[in-house]
Amino acid sequence: MNPRSLILLAVALVGVVGVVFFTRSFLAGVQQNATQVQTVSAPAPTASILVAARDLPVGTILTNELVEWQPWPENGVNDAYFESGKKKLKDVEGKVVRAPITRGEPMTASAIVAQGERGFLAAVLTPGMRAVTVKLSPVASVGGFIFPGDRVDVILTHTIELSRTEKYTAAETVFQNVRVLAVDQRSAVQGEKIQVAKTATIEVTPKMAEKVAMLGKLGTLSLSLRSLTNDGTYAVASDPDSPPISLTTTHTLGHEVSRFLPAMNEDTATSTVRVSRGNNISTVETGRSLRGSSDAGGDGQ
Structure with missing residues (x-):
């Protein structure tokens, strides 16, 4: 075989090897791209x-x-x-x-x-607070529109008996910004039907819990729903950290809502005290100012 034929044969062999190499590389690249496309098109469930x-x-x-x-x-x-x-x-x-x-x-x-x-x-109680339950009437519970998480004021309606013949009706706000924990046995709205509550569990301080126990004996309790927005006077009702306030700032007497009820002179209202001196017992009529006691602030607890 002459040298020229050998050279042509060598060139042909190199060409065949090159074609095989590039073909395998091309096929491997195509297969890899197909795998990547398949992976992208089928994400994990x-x-x-x-x-x-x-x-x-x-x-x-x-x-x-x-x-x-x-x-x-x-x-x-x-x-x-x-x-x-x-x-x-x-x-x-x-x-x-x-x-x-x-x-x-x-x-x-x-x-x-x-x-x-x-x-x-x-779990729902703020550290240091107490949960107490108050009895409500259909009107006192705002017709069933008070729900857990709302903020309310507690109003006491009671009769002030100055003597056997002198009685007056009064309403006063005793607690403000109190958080409602539960209504009856519900901690949330159940369905679309409005359910009128008979009891409400509220969050108060230990001192306020003692007062709630006394309030139930004095008269009827009502709840007044507070707005979720800040009125600039008290803590915002939607703030979970805003504390309840034990403070009587307002009161209303019976004659203010009905002209048929007698007015009470708050500055000269009297009460009777029994005084015992040995075997002698006497009664003394003392003057007191209801306006002063009603407008005075509480202990803030």
């Missing part, structure tokens, strides 16, 4: 679970605005999570947070408690 929409401290009463649905890898869904299709928003509405939940953290059954379950009131 996800589920939708309920998470906290913001940081939720202990004692927070859950509402629809405080939670939200969020996509979650299906292989990372725990049985304790609230998964869409298996659970609904109403399953957590009205329940109370008993362990801190950070924003975006999945809601779990162990982190919340419902009314009637052990530890409910302990």
Whole structure:
């Protein structure tokens, strides 16, 4: 074989090897691109679970605005999570947070408690506060439009008996900005039907709890619903940290709402005191100012 033929044969062999190499490289690239396209077009399956929409401290009463649905890898869904299709928003509405939940953290059954379950009131109560229940009439409960989480003023309506023949009716605000913890046995709205409450559980200080026990003996208690906006005078009702106030700033006497009721002279109103000196017992009529006692502030507790 002459040298020219050898050179042509060598060139042909090199060409064949080059073609094979480039062909394999091209096919490998095509296969890799196809795999990537397939991976992008078929993402990992996800589920939708309920998470906290913001940081939720202990004692927070859950509402629809405080939670939200969020996509979650299906292989990372725990049985304790609230998964869409298996659970609904109403399953957590009205329940109370008993362990801190950070924003975006999945809601779990162990982190919340419902009314009637052990530890409910302990979870909803602010540290240092007390829960007391007051009896209400249909009118006293604002016709069923007071719900857990609302802020109210407590009004006492009672009869002032100065003597056997001198009696007057009065109403006075005894507590302001009190948080409602529960209404009857409900910690949230149940359905669309308005239910008139017979009792309300409110959050007060220890001293105010003692006063509530006395108020029930003096007369009838009513609740006055407060606005969620700040009126510039008292703490905003929607602020979870705004404390209740034990302070009587206003009162109304019977003659102010009905001209048929006698007016009481608040500056000269008297009371009778029995004085015992040995075996002698006498009664002494003393003067007192009801206006001064009614307008005076409380202990602030």
